[in-house]
Amino acid sequence: MDVGFIGLGGMGSAMASRLIAAGHRVLVWNRSPAAAEKLRAEGAEVVANPADAFQADAVLTMLASDEVIEELIIAPGLLKGARPGLIHLVTATISVDFAKTLEKLHAEAGVAYVGAPVLGRPDVAAKGELNVLAAGKPDNIARVKPLLDAIGKATWVVGTEPHLANVAKLAANFTLVSAIETMAEAFAFCERQNVAPEKIAEILTGTLFAAPAYKTYSAAILERKFEAGFKLALGLKDVRLMLAASEKAGAPLPFASVVRDNFVDAIAHGEGDKDWSAVSRVAFRRANLAND
């Protein structure tokens, strides 16, 4: 297939790379051109404008926020200028509200729209092992199946309205960040009582919590390996999106509220550019434990 790709940060570059490797013709565009040039070496065609990426069978956008999508895709009228028959896959974590707006705008422009946010970090994306949460008309999802297969090891179809994929993505991120906070509190609790956090991590991940989320993040927290896989400041954006959706939906999220305050605390202490698991430092700091 001919596939456009807009937004070549860590995640986007890795995903585009997988599409190239799968044999698709990939038209890439990025605001800062260096990332695009790197993909040219792998076989991508670098296009001059985002609009050019919409002249394909499908286009994936991996842009940081509602605002950037508005600015780069919506405001310049890319939907109206899209090649007939194109399917737009929005793979970033955006607000549920904005996803609903996008549903309307795509319908008006006659452009097919699939919500396809992903679970996984850049290293996972590089291996093509993301989990894709997809929502959209079954036909549309079927048509882009080869693309989803190229970027992920599994596609989980959540529903027929694209915004439902964003609901699921926020729920998954909520679960993840709550697990991080839980570990942070548990580890500080243990350390203050002379039980090595490493021991409790070993027990948990060896028994009831033998799952990737706990294995990956307990190691990060205990080794203080906070090089950003997913920046804490962006993590706070996600928490904000959860809370905004919770408000609209009428579902309190007290754990997300606790986490929000801890992200604010972490950022006030200069940790916004670290990995979001650095929010664990808050629990350690509040227990007056050494934090390095």
Added chain:
Amino acid sequence: MDVGFIGLGGMGSAMASRLIAAGHRVLVWNRSPAAAEKLRAEGAEVVANPADAFQADAVLTMLASDEVIEELIIAPGLLKGARPGLIHLVTATISVDFAKTLEKLHAEAGVAYVGAPVLGRPDVAAKGELNVLAAGKPDNIARVKPLLDAIGKATWVVGTEPHLANVAKLAANFTLVSAIETMAEAFAFCERQNVAPEKIAEILTGTLFAAPAYKTYSAAILERKFEAGFKLALGLKDVRLMLAASEKAGAPLPFASVVRDNFVDAIAHGEGDKDWSAVSRVAFRRANLAND
């Protein structure tokens, strides 16, 4: 070995049963005799007094609380009357403070003491697949190894002071109850937004949260299967022990605080005798969702 066993509730009976099956001579006692009689059929010797169970190589006690241990074991002087060389394994979830008191009392009475709380519910205990969190002098743990092997599939040695096993147990239960609360909030969040909670549970347990805790409890929560494996009112006791230890230790536990209030809410709504995963109803009720 000759093994005493005091406290034959759901957990205790299953554990005693495993000890019998492993070929030990097991001397059982329970406040209400019916449970003891059932084990007699399996080969246990029913003793007339708790003191008799202390005339063995080792004795396991699985009693509901600090208070019951005080009443049945400490106040009547069972430690002082214990057979020389006996090792006492305290397998229930007790407070860290009381475990420290027990350390002192055992030392004074010259009785060996091993903290050995377990992870798992009665059905897991019946299969001998508990995880045992053990703490005590290495010699003592070595001597009771055959007993630990009979009741559990793994023994995790946490430290040399028995109370450390209780710290670890509270940390594990904290992690578990936080996972339950997380799922409850996430499911209510999804349901209010027309994403089937079953779908998000499938995604989570198929990806980052492919772990027993999430599989078991997402099913319980979504099928409203709240027949008590572990009573909610007892769960609140455990949360109280976490918070008490957190206070003593100087480690805030904001997630445990949120959970505490939800347990109080659940009990006020008549759910104290259900399984502790019924605390999930609080999130559904607060989101004004159907709850049956």
Added chain:
Amino acid sequence: MDVGFIGLGGMGSAMASRLIAAGHRVLVWNRSPAAAEKLRAEGAEVVANPADAFQADAVLTMLASDEVIEELIIAPGLLKGARPGLIHLVTATISVDFAKTLEKLHAEAGVAYVGAPVLGRPDVAAKGELNVLAAGKPDNIARVKPLLDAIGKATWVVGTEPHLANVAKLAANFTLVSAIETMAEAFAFCERQNVAPEKIAEILTGTLFAAPAYKTYSAAILERKFEAGFKLALGLKDVRLMLAASEKAGAPLPFASVVRDNFVDAIAHGEGDKDWSAVSRVAFRRANLAND
């Protein structure tokens, strides 16, 4: 003075009325004209367009949100068309961020800007007894002093940058809504233990809490008088603004987070159009107490 007034809801109408009574020439505009007509009877001049209200010595705007100000004032270019020398007083509760944007826009258009949010509800406004939180250049505040005196019993100057008045207003509303939540929890706590909430309210307001906030709101909560003085759904908007400012500022606000979840709960239970003190029903409902 010649004074424009845009936004004639309950608060705006009462404030405009006070300006008329103080002898100013008042040019009013409202989206739905009925409210303007009522003020005509009191002596106001009804203008056809918001722009006309900007042809005065000063203009007060009391509009519901950032968005409405953007739509009615900024987008149509009213600042650029304002009469030279006009001072714009923004009296509504807006976000700190938007207030900063307004500072820039006013500076660019050469229009003087005073932040002047108010404390008090429509009945207080009708008596001219509001407390005005003002921020702006001292000269500007001095020039509009007669207007501030007409609408309020006191003006509290917070700083020289207009947005600081909005920070103060959010802090005041935070304090107020935290007091409401505190009373709700305390009353439910007492009622479940057979102490009449009326008695504890009497004690508090007769001793350490002998203050208008506690007197007004304890009565509202206990008599379930929830006719909207300030709609709960708008209250949630204010809580959202607090949390947004808290994020930007780097100051966690855990009490606001608890309150947020309770507002979401209240709205899910159909209480969005009641007075914001109806958030107290959440504490009663969670304690399984009768709520009518």
Added chain:
Amino acid sequence: MDVGFIGLGGMGSAMASRLIAAGHRVLVWNRSPAAAEKLRAEGAEVVANPADAFQADAVLTMLASDEVIEELIIAPGLLKGARPGLIHLVTATISVDFAKTLEKLHAEAGVAYVGAPVLGRPDVAAKGELNVLAAGKPDNIARVKPLLDAIGKATWVVGTEPHLANVAKLAANFTLVSAIETMAEAFAFCERQNVAPEKIAEILTGTLFAAPAYKTYSAAILERKFEAGFKLALGLKDVRLMLAASEKAGAPLPFASVVRDNFVDAIAHGEGDKDWSAVSRVAFRRANLAND
């Protein structure tokens, strides 16, 4: 009247002093005798044993906790040895549960019992301006009215069962500590945004929050005057009693839960011996503000 007084800490000494000044014959006892000797100079009779203080018309006890009352009054059998007709006034903050136990024990011993916890700190007690929260049989309260009048400026009768006074006292302390936390968060929020906390304190205490609680504690927080009027570690005890009562009563107290974690945080940072308003440092520290 002949009045016994047991427990001569800061509060107890001041209250006993007022009883002497009112012309009563006061029999004092304290564990460390220095405090008793100081009152001898004012006219008190120092008795050798707590039991002697129970040989009077009434006895007030101001002891630090349930445990101390159990140890000094209950265990030694002072109730059974009390002079016939004596009324026992328990003026400390004790748990609701223990107050119920005391009701039973007094009834069994035939000793009249009045719950009479007080609002106010030592300096207020010294002026006889406490607020007394009283509960007990009307006859009993009537008989000790002269004593209540001597120590307080007002007596608030909460009910006929003594423990109800303790419920009310915990509700009052909950309200107070929630106000302190509210101010701490509001001040940190303001300071991070360049609004002087002193200014917002002035506004609040000049308008909706013109009440002693806000005046006293905003000054303490902003001037960092944390010489202990009421020790933070004792404050945590009170919060624990609130939460324990909340559990028994079935009334969630989310604000108390937030406060609890902040007290734990404060104590972990060495602030347990300061005044409980030093819990405000937590909000400042979490916002990364200077804290001295």
